[in-house]
Structure formats: C-alpha cells, structure tokens
C-alpha cells in the first residue's frame with residue numbers, strides 16, 4: 001500500500017511519539033539525543049499534566065528500591081529488562097543535574113522538595129536539548145501504515161506527519177479529566193495487538209462486610225490507622241483512611257491493585273500486637289469490646305468496631321467463640337470489594353497492551369514493525385511509591401534507544 005495522502009505538505013520525521021507524559025517525553029529525549037528527528041504530539045494544551053498533580057504536587061518521581069517485584073503484569077518478568085537498563089539512579093542523576101532538590105519521604109519514595117513542575121521543566125529542557133519537536137493541542141484523526149518507508153502516516157489537526165517509528169505513549173484510563181483516553185488501546189486494536197482488560201488500580205475501595213452487609217463506617221470518615229492490608233499473597237503495612245463511602249489511604253490503594261470487584265482483601269488492624277496475648281487479655285476483661293479497644297484505637301473507631309465485631313456484653317462474659325472471633329477479625333478482617341472509586345479516582349490502570357506482543361528490550365510490537373507502546377498503556381502497573389514513573393522513564397528510555 002502507498003499512502004494516498006503523502007503530499008508535499010506532509011512533514012517527515014524518524015519518530016512520532018503520541019503523548020507528552022513521562023514515558024513519551026523520556027522516549028523523545030533519548031531518541032533525540034541519538035540525533036533522530038522526533039515529533040511529539042499531545043492533545044492537551046500542556047505537557048505532563050499528570051506529573052504536575054502527582055505526589056500531591058511534589059511528584060514522587062522514583063523509588064530507591066525498584067525491582068520487578070514492585071509491578072503487576074500478566075508477565076511479571078517483562079519489566080525486568082527495561083528497569084535494569086534505566087535504574088532509578090539514572091533518573092536521580094538527571095534530577096541532580098537539573099539542580100532539583102528532593103527528599104526521601106518514606107519507604108524509599110523520592111519527592112521534589114518544591115514542586116512537580118520542576119520535573120516537567122526538566123523533561124521540557126531535556127527535549128529542547130535533544131532537538132525534539134513538540135505540538136500540543138493536536139488531535140489525531142487517523143493513522144495509516146504501509147510496508148515501505150516511511151511506514152506510518154498520521155493525519156492530525158496540525159497537518160499530516162509521516163514517520164518510520166510510531167510510539168504510543170498515551171497513558172491509560174485513569175484521571176480522564178487530565179486528558180486520559182483509550183486511544184492507545186484503539187491503536188493496538190487497529191493493528192491487531194492484544195490488550196488485557198483494563199481496570200482501575202491504586203484506587204479507593206468501597207467494601208462490604210463478608211456477610212454482604214453494607215459498609216457501616218461512614219461516620220469514621222477522615223480517620224486514619226496503621227494496618228496491614230493483604231490480597232492475593234501481597235501484604236502492605238501502611239495507613240488506611242476511612243472515607244464516606246469506604247476505605248482509602250496508601251494501604252488500601254496498594255491492595256486495590258490485587259483485588260477486583262467481588263474479590264476479598266484482609267485487614268490486620270493490630271499489626272503491632274500478639275494474637276495469643278490479646279486472646280488471653282480479653283478473657284478476663286470486664287469492659288465491653290468497644291471500651292477495651294480504646295487502648296489501641298481512637299474512641300470513635302473503637303466504638304464502631306466494637307459494635308460491628310462483638311456483642312455489647314463485657315468480654316469476660318462472652319462465649320469463648322465470640323472472643324476468639326473478635327480477635328480473629330482484628331488480626332484478619334475479611335472484606336469484599338463491592339466497588340471502587342473508578343477511573344476518576346484511580347492513580348493508575350491495571351492491564352493494558354499485552355506484553356506478550358511486545359519486545360521487552362525495545363517495546364516494539366513483534367508483529368508490527370515500527371510500532372511501539374511505552375508507559376502506562378502497557379500491561380505493567382507499579383505499586384504506589386514512585387514505581388509508575390520509574391516504569392514510564394525506563395520504558396521510554398528502552399524505546400528511545402532504538403527508534
């Protein structure tokens with residue numbers, strides 16, 4: 001097939017990257033520094049919108065401890081190659097070169113001291129240094145492919161562009177108000193590249209009690225507690241936050257990656273205590289559960305938990321099985337996901353372009369020469385803690401080295 005529309009007005013580039021988020025800008029910078037001519041097309045009026053709001057405005061741009069174990073994917077080994085060739089140290093070095101002050105908040109998570117804007121400016125400056133062309137406010141109407149060079153033709157609101165390598169860095173479905181679209185998945189479909197069903201990740205959960213009763217803790221909204229949240233063999237010791245509808249906070253966002261709607265997760269609300277010692281202590285207590293729990297929980301939480309998890313009689317007068325059940329639930333309270341906060345509140349999308357269709361070294365589609373997918377559009381999802389940006393940098397860099 002020869003492009004019908006390849007006219008004199010068609011601009012040619014070695015590489016066109018769709019999406020000016022973390023992955024697209026890193027890919028563009030890396031390819032530009034190799035003296036490839038690169039064009040980035042972004043439909044928002046501004047680049048890096050997600051970076052700007054990330055980490056509460058301070059962008060948790062990477063983590064000191066990054067490994068494949070911090071990611072979910074149908075193929076857990078896929079991310080290994082890109083992550084090892086662009087480790088966190090390299091991005092930290094870049095941050096230092098640009099004079100950006102940062103600090104470790106907790107668990108190896110690195111944040112900008114001043115503002116996420118500095119990371120966007122870093123990427124903009126690096127792209128400028130690499131001679132990258134950038135067009136914002138650009139709508140892509142159509143993509144055509146041929147077997148000859150240049151392989152791809154993009155018809156857009158800013159004219160037609162032809163390129164050898166086409167990189168999809170369009171992100172995924174979370175936070176549609178920042179410009180997230182399903183465009184990457186649609187392009188995958190156009191070229192016969194499989195996509196693993198997406199779902200919201202790092203998202204608040206709306207639980208129901210294991211017996212199907214509705215969530216009875218709306219009154220605790222705003223209170224946070226340390227806990228261990230677990231699902232599918234993964235456990236996270238962090239804070240949970242009660243909300244009007246259900247649960248949020250880092251522990252819940254982390255565990256949300258591992259349980260879909262209808263599935264269960266478990267909370268240990270007393271990770272600092274010993275089960276046997278507690279059982280023994282409860283046996284002789286003349287207090288009700290609500291009163292007894294006040295030694296570890298804020299009064300309102302103790303009252304609400306006591307009401308839900310035990311009869312209103314003194315602990316010493318309860319049946320042994322009732323006391324055992326209370327302790328059991330404090331250490332392993334099983335809840336079912338009734339719903340989630342949806343894409344509007346999800347920090348990431350789990351699922352995406354099937355990694356089996358991509359080269360783990362280059363991100364190129366095995367079956368479609370010159371077509372690449374990088375960043376969140378791919379079925380690689382990180383834990384909370386800077387891992388998602390590290391994947392964006394690493395996958396962008398992997399493609400940028402070959403396109």
Ligand SMILES: Cc1cc2nc3c(=O)[nH]c(=O)nc-3n(C[C@H](O)[C@H](O)[C@H](O)COP(=O)(O)OP(=O)(O)OC[C@H]3O[C@@H](n4cnc5c(N)ncnc54)[C@H](O)[C@@H]3O)c2cc1C
Nearest residue numbers: 019021022023043054055060171179183375376386388389
């Ligand atoms: C509120 C929030 C906070 C977060 N905080 C952190 C954090 O602190 N640390 C961390 O590691 N991760 C964080 N994340 C996750 C992180 O932002 C993403 O994983 C990361 O931005 C993905 O990078 P990306 O380049 O693949 O996609 P994106 O950043 O989503 O970039 C994709 C770009 O493609 C553009 N685009 C989409 N469709 C089209 C189209 N049809 N045509 C042209 N352009 C298009 C979009 O407008 C966007 O600019 C956060 C996410 C959210 C929502």
